[in-house]
Amino acid sequence: MAKKQFKTESKKLLDLMINSIYTHKEIFLRELISNASDALDKRHYLSLTDNSLASDTPLSISISVDKEKRILTIEDNGIGMDREDLEDNLGTIAHSGSMDFKSALESNEEVDIIGQFGVGFYSAFMVAQKIVVETRKTDEQGYRWVSSGQDGYSIDKMEKPDVGTRISLYLREDNEETSYSDYLDKYTIESLVKKYSDYIRYPITMMVEKSVEIEGKEGEYETVEEEKTLNTMVPLWRRNKSDITEEEYHNFYKSQFNDWNDPLETIHYSLEGKINYKALLYIPAKVPFDFYSKDYQAGLQLYSKGVFIMADAKDMIPPYYNFVKGLIDTDDVSLNISREMLQQDSQLQALNKSVAKRIKSTLVNMLVKEREKYEGFFKNFGYALKYGVYSDFGMNKTELQDLLLFYSSKEDKYVTLKEYKERMLESQNEIYYATGTSIEQIKKLPQLEQLSDKGYEVLYFVDNIDEFVIMMMRDYDGKPFQSAQKASTDIESAEEKTEKEKLARDNKDLFADLSKALADKVKEVRISSRLKTHPVCLVADDRGISMEMEKYLSQLPTGEEVKATKILEINPDHEIFKVLQQVYKTRKESIDDYADLLYQQALLIEGFPVDDPVDFSNKICQLMKEANN
Ligand code: ADP
Numbered sequence: 001m002a003k004k005q006f007k008t009e010s011k012k013l014l015d016l017m018i019n020s021i022y023t024h025k026e027i028f029l030r031e032l033i034s035n036a037s038d039a040l041d042k043r044h045y046l047s048l049t050d051n052s053l054a055s056d057t058p059l060s061i062s063i064s065v066d067k068e069k070r071i072l073t074i075e076d077n078g079i080g081m082d083r084e085d086l087e088d089n090l091g092t093i094a095h096s097g098s099m100d101f102k103s104a105l106e107s108n109e110e111v112d113i114i115g116q117f118g119v120g121f122y123s124a125f126m127v128a129q130k131i132v133v134e135t136r137k138t139d140e141q142g143y144r145w146v147s148s149g150q151d152g153y154s155i156d157k158m159e160k161p162d163v164g165t166r167i168s169l170y171l172r173e174d175n176e177e178t179s180y181s182d183y184l185d186k187y188t189i190e191s192l193v194k195k196y197s198d199y200i201r202y203p204i205t206m207m208v209e210k211s212v213e214i215e216g217k218e219g220e221y222e223t224v225e226e227e228k229t230l231n232t233m234v235p236l237w238r239r240n241k242s243d244i245t246e247e248e249y250h251n252f253y254k255s256q257f258n259d260w261n262d263p264l265e266t267i268h269y270s271l272e273g274k275i276n277y278k279a280l281l282y283i284p285a286k287v288p289f290d291f292y293s294k295d296y297q298a299g300l301q302l303y304s305k306g307v308f309i310m311a312d313a314k315d316m317i318p319p320y321y322n323f324v325k326g327l328i329d330t331d332d333v334s335l336n337i338s339r340e341m342l343q344q345d346s347q348l349q350a351l352n353k354s355v356a357k358r359i360k361s362t363l364v365n366m367l368v369k370e371r372e373k374y375e376g377f378f379k380n381f382g383y384a385l386k387y388g389v390y391s392d393f394g395m396n397k398t399e400l401q402d403l404l405l406f407y408s409s410k411e412d413k414y415v416t417l418k419e420y421k422e423r424m425l426e427s428q429n430e431i432y433y434a435t436g437t438s439i440e441q442i443k444k445l446p447q448l449e450q451l452s453d454k455g456y457e458v459l460y461f462v463d464n465i466d467e468f469v470i471m472m473m474r475d476y477d478g479k480p481f482q483s484a485q486k487a488s489t490d491i492e493s494a495e496e497k498t499e500k501e502k503l504a505r506d507n508k509d510l511f512a513d514l515s516k517a518l519a520d521k522v523k524e525v526r527i528s529s530r531l532k533t534h535p536v537c538l539v540a541d542d543r544g545i546s547m548e549m550e551k552y553l554s555q556l557p558t559g560e561e562v563k564a565t566k567i568l569e570i571n572p573d574h575e576i577f578k579v580l581q582q583v584y585k586t587r588k589e590s591i592d593d594y595a596d597l598l599y600q601q602a603l604l605i606e607g608f609p610v611d612d613p614v615d616f617s618n619k620i621c622q623l624m625k626e627a628n629n
Helices: 008-018 027-047 083-090 101-108 110-117 120-126 179-186 185-199 246-256 341-342 345-368 373-392 398-402 417-423 439-444 446-453 465-471 494-506 507-519 547-555 577-587 590-604 611-625
Strands: 061-066 071-076 130-134 141-148 153-158 162-171 206-212 221-230 265-271 279-281 298-305 307-313 325-330 405-407 429-436 458-461 479-483 524-527 536-540 564-572
Touching: 008 120, 027 061, 027 071, 027 162, 027 185, 027 307, 061 179, 083 130, 083 141, 083 153, 101 373, 110 298, 110 494, 120 130, 130 524, 162 179, 179 185, 179 439, 179 458, 185 206, 185 246, 246 265, 265 345, 279 307, 307 547, 341 590, 345 373, 345 398, 373 398, 373 465, 398 417, 405 417, 417 429, 429 465, 446 458, 446 536, 494 507, 494 524, 507 524, 507 577, 507 590, 564 577, 564 590, 577 611, 590 611
Parallel strands: 061 206, 298 325, 429 458, 429 479, 524 564
Antiparallel strands: 061 071, 071 162, 130 141, 130 162, 141 153, 206 221, 265 279, 279 325, 298 307, 405 458, 536 564
């Protein structure tokens, strides 16, 4: 039959495999065994409801080598593939689709691709010059798929007596860098199976030579062949915690969940009581490449008595812990439970709560005992927790609020709300925060001058979601949140208040005229009690949105413009205030321009564009001219 070409992305990946300089080529065996195991799972699962799929022989994977012809064969009696499956599964990359994957391919970062995306079947091309897949589903027609890589593949009908798949790798010739012959060595194969695939639930067998004493002839030996099962088959999570090494946990994680990096944290436990289950959960060390895309599959793998039931079972875990990878093995669900039934199962709702509790206690523990590690975690997945507080109408506030971190003005590092509250000044009733685009930018905000000076701690909000989160929370442990950029910040002593009131009275007309000059721009011009060295700042009226929110909303493609109601504050201790008083006395007609200039400056400081750049520039020029007259 005519050769067919691989789909474009597959071709690129294939080229990468064929020209691979990747040092861990051995992982191809893990990938093929894992595929075989999946195929066995599928057959087993379907046979529960369809008897015709049941196998006469035990489900297993067998490996054989032909040293002379340099062929390594991996065979399973799993579900098999028909022509369409072969086209769909081996002609294209199974888990491609996403743009990230395509762009990663373009960048040709080989190691990353092999690690991050788990290249699966194609990885065999790292060691094989030709691959033959002989396979049969239950419909009795077998197919042979043959490919030598770049030049495409062919699919032909063939006679195949048994259901299942046989994959033969024609190994490459050895060269200086790589001894491909190693994969014809039975000891090597055995140790690779032990290393990567020991927990596979089906026997992985191979014929091995064994020396036995010849019957009746003492001291004389002959070599016989016998079938050996290479793996112990006990799923890792069903083994004793104390017998499992960190490396085993990590290897399992990497192969099962397609990650190149070791996980940040491993959580392995079993619970007996009202609900019975074993859990093996991992917190990734890096954000999965598709985590923020809609392709990301949240959820845990579900097993019943060690038998795989479902991938990505979402109801096993609350959505705000969707970064957790792992599996649950429980005796309490039936093997053919559907996703819909799962949602309604009350046992599983209890299980969900129990899993959440364990994840939380792990995180709390990390926060207390390994702060730096926790901060790293929070950098990666803090957004998920924040989103968890925000969503569901704040229902999960108590669950999550103590896991949040915010950058502190006082500590110059990330702190918890609890730590903030414990440090609050005696007179302080509110938790202060300031919002901006970066920590550096917030540090320079004029609105924070007096606050810092008076010893108040301010939390810096740099995530868009932060303000939404505290809007939902309202308070932490009885202490309301207060923006340092809103009108109502109250940090003056009684004397300062009296003094300010007097100043306002004495300059009543000036402020009234300044307010009038900017009437269509601000609600009011008033004396500030939060500035120290800066002349002016803007604050938002308490009723209405914040200025950061205004910026955020203006980026959204909704078209509707929502604005913060702004107030212009003037520092009475600044030179500029005296200038204003002077101008007001001697050249009252200029006061409108001065008001406008100050307002435009305040806009700039706040990160807004000036209303009319040409007018702004003209007014500055005018001022410069006057200064030199
Ligand atoms: P993945 O296993 O991650 O989906 P692969 O590229 O390794 O990606 O495999 C592609 C697909 O080919 C699999 O999803 C599966 O449908 C099919 N496949 C691979 N190996 C086998 C096998 N031994 N038996 C049946 N189907 C297989």
